Amino acid sequence: MTTSHSVHHGDALAWLQTLDTASVDAIVTDPPYSSGGMTRSDRAGSSTKVKYTGDKAQSEYADFSGDNRDQRGWGYWMSLWLGEALRVTKPGGVLVMFCDWRQLPTATDVIQSGGWVWRGLVPWIKPDSRPQLGRFTQNAEFVAWGSNGPMPIEGDCLPGYYIARAPRANEGRQHITQKPVDVVRSLVRIAPRGGLVIDPFTGSGTTGVACVHEGRRFAGCESVATHHATAVRRIATAQGAAVPDGLQGVFDLGEIA
Template identity: 60%
Template sequence: MSAPWTLHNGDAMGWLATLETDSAAAVITDPPYSSGGMLRSDRTGDTRAKYSGLKNRHHISNFSGDNRDGRSWGYWMALWLGEAARVVRPGGVLAMCTDWRQLPAATDALQAGGWVWRGIVPWIKPDARPQRGRFTQNAEFLVWGTNGPRPFGGECLPGYYLARAPRNNDRGAHQRRHLTQKPLDVMRSLVQIVEPGELILDPFAGAGTTLLAAALEGRRAAGCELHPAHAASARARLDEALQT
């Protein structure tokens, strides 16, 4: 019996272009935010410094594609989102993560790519670091839409999530394989927006969390990851978790 997932090592745009039209039920993904700072010099910095504060002292590798300025990021997003709309069947779903800085541009790019914007789902992180004299930045956001009209039906999903980001435990076990890795429980809920057995795509697979969530919930998944080290780590994680 073949595994319920595949993972390609390469560029997301090139990979999407190889896929058949109307062949998938959803894209659920976490693209590079090109955020992590107020200035261009911040955005082009070491991703370990931006997302963990541990430049050159973190066991997790850097990742690519996180150094675009605001205009080029929005244009690039619209390009791959348009190709994703071709691959996802009419009525199918797009759900992608972003942060507060890129939220306005992300909702514009979604619509520029041909999707119908349906809403925003906050992911609240209860262990976010507070800052004196400021509101705590303890939310990331899921922007979602559909490829045209979508009939009602299927699971009733929550309007927000409360979950801690993956961390390494006190015994040194590496639960966190990627600097921007999302909680598995959150992703297991998200994939339920499509029916069991249907195909979910993740063009920015990272640690493979979407693919693992889909497989655990009885969905099929295909992903793409640009960074060879992260692609290898995701494959090892999936093989170990699913015993494939």
């Protein structure tokens, strides 16, 4: 079997439009939530590192893009790329998408307005979340998933929930909203071994790293140059490949036997 991995530097919707129809086995992704922060102005602010940490000192994380849409704008934009994502996915292929509690109702609506069959929610419990005085602790994010029409009854039985800490700064975290590799390794197993998984919002490349470990092919897209470079570096390192110079545009990490 061969596995191949590539990361495109650019806009997700424009990139999806270049992919062949019915060429993808699964989309495993984590789009900007346009959520977070404590106030509306936090959400519309330009700096994601301040928004997500409330602390300018956490400046080792580059800002990321697309996180300041208002609610209607976010929903409209989501259905645009989700419709294109459906076109590139094989019949019976799967969409797996992270979202938070605030965007959950819109997320599950736009999955369906994008033409997907909404199949369910997989909670991701973060056991070390900070307790909130007089409130329920916000210690869950969600993985909403769906399929391009009917799904075949085959493949692995996967968990209905995950309990995992988010990567910490002292554990080599590269992106302020980086997801745990172990959780994403399990998620990409929704695609057949050797199948093509894409992530239009690659960030630091966690889905690509997971695909390397699980023997799935990967293609990703990331709009911020710093994160694109991080993704290429992390995926190449996971693959045991040399990390090349010159990380602009399409960068193909090639095929390995």
